Amino acid sequence: MKPYLITDCGSTTTKALLIGGDRREEARLIAAGEAPTTVEAPHADVTVGVLSAIAALEDASGLRLRAPGGARPDPAAAEYLSTSSAGGGLQMLVAGAVGRLSAASAERAALAAGAIVQRTFSVDDGLAVHERIAELRRLRPDMALLAGGTDGGGVRHAAEMAEALAAAAPEPRLGGPARLPVVFAGNRSARAAVVAALAGRCALRMVDNVRPDLDRERLGPARDAIHELFMEHVMARAPGYDRLSAWVAAPVLPTPSAVGVTVRAAAERLGRDVLAVDIGGATTDVFTVTAGRYHRSVGANFGMSYSAAHVLREAGAAAVAGWLPVRMGEREIADRVANKMIRPTTVPATPVDLLLEQALAREALRLALAHHRRTLPPGPEALPVRGRLGAALAPRGTPGGGGGFGLVIGGGGVLSHAPRRAQAALMLLDAFEPTGVVRLGVDGVFMLPHLGVLRGRCAEAAEAVFWRDCLIPLGTVIAASGPPAALTVHLRLPGGARRVAVRAGGLLRVPQASGAVVPAECIPGSGADLGAGPGRPVRVELHGGAVGILLDGRGRPLRAPAGPAEMAAWLAAAGAWP
Amino acid sequence: MSAALGLIVSADRAVVRRRRLPIPGRVLVAEGDKVGAEDIVARALLPGPLLPVPVAALFGCEPGEAAARLTVAEGDAVREGDILGRGPGIWGLGAREARAPMAGVVERVSRATGQITLRGAARPLEVAAHLPGVVSGVVPGEGADVACRAAHVQGVFGTGGEVRGPLSAEPLPGAVWLLGVAAGDDLARAAAAGVAAVVAGGTGYADLRAAEARRPDVVVILTEGFGDLPMAEPTRRILSAHMGRTVSVDGTTQIRAGVVRPEVVVPLPGAGRAMPAGPPPELRPGARVRIVRDPGFGRRGHVVQMPALPRAVDSGAVVRVLLVALDGGGVVVVPRANVEVEG
Numbered sequence: 001m002k003p004y005l006i007t008d009c010g011s012t013t014t015k016a017l018l019i020g021g022d023r024r025e026e027a028r029l030i031a032a033g034e035a036p037t038t039v040e041a042p043h044a045d046v047t048v049g050v051l052s053a054i055a056a057l058e059d060a061s062g063l064r065l066r067a068p069g070g071a072r073p074d075p076a077a078a079e080y081l082s083t084s085s086a087g088g089g090l091q092m093l094v095a096g097a098v099g100r101l102s103a104a105s106a107e108r109a110a111l112a113a114g115a116i117v118q119r120t121f122s123v124d125d126g127l128a129v130h131e132r133i134a135e136l137r138r139l140r141p142d143m144a145l146l147a148g149g150t151d152g153g154g155v156r157h158a159a160e161m162a163e164a165l166a167a168a169a170p171e172p173r174l175g176g177p178a179r180l181p182v183v184f185a186g187n188r189s190a191r192a193a194v195v196a197a198l199a200g201r202c203a204l205r206m207v208d209n210v211r212p213d214l215d216r217e218r219l220g221p222a223r224d225a226i227h228e229l230f231m232e233h234v235m236a237r238a239p240g241y242d243r244l245s246a247w248v249a250a251p252v253l254p255t256p257s258a259v260g261v262t263v264r265a266a267a268e269r270l271g272r273d274v275l276a277v278d279i280g281g282a283t284t285d286v287f288t289v290t291a292g293r294y295h296r297s298v299g300a301n302f303g304m305s306y307s308a309a310h311v312l313r314e315a316g317a318a319a320v321a322g323w324l325p326v327r328m329g330e331r332e333i334a335d336r337v338a339n340k341m342i343r344p345t346t347v348p349a350t351p352v353d354l355l356l357e358q359a360l361a362r363e364a365l366r367l368a369l370a371h372h373r374r375t376l377p378p379g380p381e382a383l384p385v386r387g388r389l390g391a392a393l394a395p396r397g398t399p400g401g402g403g404g405f406g407l408v409i410g411g412g413g414v415l416s417h418a419p420r421r422a423q424a425a426l427m428l429l430d431a432f433e434p435t436g437v438v439r440l441g442v443d444g445v446f447m448l449p450h451l452g453v454l455r456g457r458c459a460e461a462a463e464a465v466f467w468r469d470c471l472i473p474l475g476t477v478i479a480a481s482g483p484p485a486a487l488t489v490h491l492r493l494p495g496g497a498r499r500v501a502v503r504a505g506g507l508l509r510v511p512q513a514s515g516a517v518v519p520a521e522c523i524p525g526s527g528a529d530l531g532a533g534p535g536r537p538v539r540v541e542l543h544g545g546a547v548g549i550l551l552d553g554r555g556r557p558l559r560a561p562a563g564p565a566e567m568a569a570w571l572a573a574a575g576a577w578p
Numbered sequence: 579m580s581a582a583l584g585l586i587v588s589a590d591r592a593v594v595r596r597r598r599l600p601i602p603g604r605v606l607v608a609e610g611d612k613v614g615a616e617d618i619v620a621r622a623l624l625p626g627p628l629l630p631v632p633v634a635a636l637f638g639c640e641p642g643e644a645a646a647r648l649t650v651a652e653g654d655a656v657r658e659g660d661i662l663g664r665g666p667g668i669w670g671l672g673a674r675e676a677r678a679p680m681a682g683v684v685e686r687v688s689r690a691t692g693q694i695t696l697r698g699a700a701r702p703l704e705v706a707a708h709l710p711g712v713v714s715g716v717v718p719g720e721g722a723d724v725a726c727r728a729a730h731v732q733g734v735f736g737t738g739g740e741v742r743g744p745l746s747a748e749p750l751p752g753a754v755w756l757l758g759v760a761a762g763d764d765l766a767r768a769a770a771a772g773v774a775a776v777v778a779g780g781t782g783y784a785d786l787r788a789a790e791a792r793r794p795d796v797v798v799i800l801t802e803g804f805g806d807l808p809m810a811e812p813t814r815r816i817l818s819a820h821m822g823r824t825v826s827v828d829g830t831t832q833i834r835a836g837v838v839r840p841e842v843v844v845p846l847p848g849a850g851r852a853m854p855a856g857p858p859p860e861l862r863p864g865a866r867v868r869i870v871r872d873p874g875f876g877r878r879g880h881v882v883q884m885p886a887l888p889r890a891v892d893s894g895a896v897v898r899v900l901l902v903a904l905d906g907g908g909v910v911v912v913p914r915a916n917v918e919v920e921g
Contacts, residue, residue, distance in 0.1 A: 129630040129693075156641065159690035167628050167686065167695055193690035306833055309783070331784055335805035338783040339871070342735045342803060342833060346871040346916045347897055353872055354893035419894030 272406025634692025637665025
């Protein structure tokens with residue numbers, strides 16, 4: 001196969017990957033290179049960083065991937081693709097008629113398209129009309145999505161929102177002579193009123209209603225229109241994107257949109273629900289595929305550096321302190337976290353600093369998941385609410401397939417670069433409280449976006465690289481719902497049967513290497529449920545990984561550790577500390 | 579990950595600040611003009627506030643019928659209380675009027691919603707020079723560059739916006755209070771005294787939050803960070819040399835893309851004959867660095883070695899490191915990401 005050269009232009013780093021192989025189904029990651037993103041001054045040209053990242057990739061691989069002169073990727077050497085969230089990604093404002101109906105659907109459509117939603121407006125958003133106009137004017141989005149009303153229903157609310165937008169006349173974030181792109185995905189009958197208000201002021205695109213009736217949501221047309229306008233308007237004005245767009249063999253995708261493609265494919269392949277998380281410096285993106293339905297949310301202020309202090313405020317210093325195996329006062333926690341916020345690129349050099357970052361990450365992940373739960377579309381698929389916060393979503397892994405989360409994927413520096421993989425596994429367990437039998441993995445080098453854009457060109461190669469090089473298996477967790485209870489597992493290992501057990505309230509790690517698949521019978525203690533009913537055993541296959549098999553007898557919902565000694569015991573049992 | 583470029587701590591350098599209007603306007607100065615810190619360099623008119631008036635509801639008629647009942651049209655100027663139109667009432671009885679709730683211009687009449695939109699009078703928006711100096715350039719319609727020679731100290735974090743006042747070792751009304759660490763109730767004392775700004779090495783994050791809760795626009799600049807972190811000696815020495823002199827302070831801080839750090843600018847005599855700033859310092863053997871995370875937070879020294887290969891540090895993280903000879907003795911291994919290069 002012809003190799004693929006793929007870049008993701010992130011907000012701080014542009015990462016280039018080279019993927020190739022003799023056959024598509026056997027494709028592998030050949031090499032990676034990265035360089036700082038250059039969308040802002042002094043370069044103000046995204047392609048400078050792209051070419052630097054490709055140069056680093058050339059150094060790593062020994063291959064020549066740029067055309068003679070080095071001014072562009074060489075199409076003869078590799079097919080070039082890219083995703084981008086540089087320069088703040090795709091920033092959108094969203095407006096609908098009713099906050100919980102059309103506005104919520106419009107927001108989900110924007111998020112599914114990979115946007116950062118700056119704010120969602122609705123007639124019941126609590127703002128007076130003039131306040132709404134002032135706020136609309138203050139925001140400088142890349143694009144607006146306007147919805148409102150069911151098809152054939154009243155037109156007034158949609159018209160009111162369009163008029164507010166017209167009065168505010170928000171300027172596109174990247175300036176220039178072009179008008180703000182606006183997608184109208186509301187009541188068909190309101191189109192004339194929307195045109196009357198916005199024609200000549202915005203680049204208006206009409207698509208099918210995101211909420212054609214009260215019980216139905218249809219996000220696809222709005223999502224597709226956002227992608228098209230992203231390429232036509234936003235990318236065209238971002239510094240250097242005109243050149244980048246000319247180099248790629250397929251349209252540049254917003255990074256989160258490409259991640260969504262990969263997560264959906266993983267769920268399809270497993271035939272199970274999948275949860276993926278990308279915890280960054282400013283935000284935490286959560287992606288779920290449940291019963292075939294994809295949903296993405298952005299925890300806009302749940303990150304590990306820029307918004308670390310916000311996480312601390314939301315969670316409370318006591319909650320963060322609860323995840324530490326050592327005592328630390330709340331003032332000291334606040335000062336350390338705030339120092340990370342103001343110097344976001346520093347790294348924890350002491351064990352205490354590392355453990356504090358991981359404690360904060362648990363709370364950021366819990367908050368992001370609680371937010372994800374709140375933004376899920378209504379319907380029977382709505383996921384169960386669990387957890388200490390009372391609003392966290394519990395990924396339920398039911399044994400034997402057929403529903404429930406089968407895989408949880410962690411991404412982002414604090415998870416992917418944890419010095420010990422067991423630390424990443426325990427962060428995922430403590431934050432998400434997966435229940436049943438669930439595989440855990442991390443995206444070691446954040447390849448999910450690259451593989452998403454690749455999937456559109458060569459699905460077989462994207463599939464092969466995802467399972468071989470992208471997903472680093474951590475192992476499988478077995479955790480019952482209900483109060484803390486003992487858990488016994490009979491493993492059928494190649495060398496013979498082995499019985500392992502954990503006491504109520506404890507954790508046990510059983511090392512099993514990546515690639516190992518162990519048939520097992522799992523027997524929960526009295527009152528505990530692995531998905532087959534209280535106390536009933538389940539037969540499953542357990543996948544090994546960098547951590548192995550984790551028996552979690554701590555119960556669900558998980559209670560906070562009783563003190564530093566118990567947290568130290570949990571960390572030690574998982575092999576995460578000391 | 580490489581080391582961050584250090585914060586500016588300079589006893590004498592050229593400082594140029596672009597003083598820009600947020601919307602197009604008129605520039606009031608010309609290149610070469612001498613300006614004082616309080617002088618206005620550019621002025622614009624902010625579009626007046628928009629106020630929708632639901633005339634259809636006031637008239638008691640359908641949205642599409644309201645326009646025909648208006649006595650004003652798009653573009654008309656109205657005074658507060660002027661009649662905008664009259665509704666039919668019920669069976670012609672009790673006809674209702676709509677009056678202008680404020681003075682302004684009728685910007686839009688909507689048949690879809692039955693609203694008219696009034697725009698109020700424009701308000702002036704002015705930008706001061708902030709620094710005393712010389713206008714070194716003009717951006718037509720936007721603003722001007724003001725240059726001066728100054729002692730210049732950037733902080734790592736700040737709150738509030740621009741203020742000007744005399745540098746003081748005491749919390750005096752209108753002063754910029756310089757202290758090593760803002761501990762205990764120092765920020766509360768500053769607020770009670772009515773100081774213009776506090777410049778300190780460090781303070782507790784909880785204390786700063788409490789100060790912001792008392793006064794959201796409080797101007798505080800931290801040169802080191804949060805906690806019991808005394809001001810670095812070079813910073814303290816430079817600022818202490820100018821006690822009593824009026825300084826220009828800006829607490830504006832942006833940590834994300836397009837980083838903006840807060841600053842204290844002490845204009846020096848000879849404004850207008852600014853010395854050109856040197857090239858930014860590089861991370862290399864011999865470079866002066868400051869450690870900005872534990873262990874050794876706040877300690878300074880110089881780079882003695884830059885190993886090419888990543889190395890494990892005490893946290894277990896494998897990262898690129900530096901060997902730093904500390905002032906006062908000893909050599910330590912520090913992640914490159916945890917130092918700032920000093921100028």
